[in-house]
Amino acid sequence: MIVDGGFPHSRGSHAIPGRGEEMIRRVLLIAIMLFASVSVYARSYMGVGVHLGAQHDVGTISKDPSVKIDPQNNAIVGFALKLNLGGFFIRSGVDTTFLINQGEVLENTDEIEYNRIHYTAIPSFLGLSFPIHNIGELYMGGGVAYFMGSGKIKSTAFGKEDIETTAFGYGILMGIQLNIFSSLHLYMEWEYFDARSEPITQTQSTYDWDNFSVDFSGHRVFLGIMYHII
């Protein structure tokens, strides 16, 4: 069953729309307002960065202990916007994934044979930053993210199927930043997110319902360079 065009799933409109999208719109609006009003707090700056990263076990098919799997791995490219206001920071951006290897069930499969999931995520974090004089800083925060995913799965019962969905999730960020030059900084970040889509397609032949959800949860690591604009 193919989802054609935009989001929600192929079996009609019995999904509940709006709540996640409304919340992410509010978060982005607040983030934009704060980015637009850089003030004269001590150690405040606005930075733009680009980074590379990776995520292991995309789709988390490894959570089923009854199957032997080769998990999917994705590379991630993205850019970051970071605003420091005194000891607080706001970090947003956009991340896009590229497939390194698809996730495959090697033995004992009765539903999913493989999955290839690609997504674009828009995260927003808020937290505390701890500057270390002229060396750099450590920062930790919590936040939300909006995921737009697509890809392909193959189920034993129904064969190959294109999928497309969205999800809203919550997560945690920790990062360190090292000053290279006065306005140029190296940064490394770890993120954890918990996010799942609504059920979008059927993989079980025994029951007549959509049971498969795309799981965007997991750990992501980035390495990047940031330029301080202000």
Next chain:
Amino acid sequence: MKEKAIILILLFLAVCIAASRARAAPVDYAVGIYGGFTPSFGGDLHSYNQEKYFHSNSGIDGMNRARDGMSTSVIERLIGATAGIELKGIFLDYYFVRFAFNYTRSIYGGSGKTVFTPDGTNYYRLSCTYSLSMYDVPFTVGLSIPFWKDMKVSLSGGVAYAYVMYENQFKSSETTPPFERKGVFKGWGLPLVIIAEGEYFISPKLSLNAALSYYNGTTEVIKDDKDTDISGPDLNNDGSTPDAAVDFSRIDLTGYRFTLGISIYIESI
């Protein structure tokens, strides 16, 4: 629970006293309060009845289904709000022991409507509700690295005593007769704890801090505390009722927490 908490308090005091007496060095103390959140609180909250009668072998995640012509809503994993108070004993400037008391409860997620079938032919909507609350008392030891007088970065590890209460409820008005079942699971576990923390001193004795905690562990398998005398439909089409009278669950204590707080440093006694 009280006995285990008292043991951890005495252990904390014993370490502080021994450290200060052994090297004749003062022990500084800090008291802090904090609050934050924990995503995926309790994990997938799987239980026996969800697998046997509602065809989910992955708790909340497997319970989420949709079907043409039936109005359903996504059951999301729980988000927990957490708050706590901590006491630290810092000795020799770099070493510390930390004792805290935390309360966490679910504030978002855990409710929705899904679909189930007892016989593979007739499909019914099922309302599901999950909630979780936890008291935990972590005891950790660690290292603290001060950077001039502005900030500290700390890393500590240890163990926590965690007492949890998990409730789930499943009901359907569409079955004949209508079905409703509530489960209550109370138990405890000893998860391992790792905490990474950054502190920024806004004055010599007052700091703002952010901490990232990781808990790893589970409870033992807990039997449903609520003796439910139910009547209801044949949920698994095996010809016998009542079904789902007893439930079992192992509560997952593994997860991350992010907290923000303030600490007050007290001069050595």
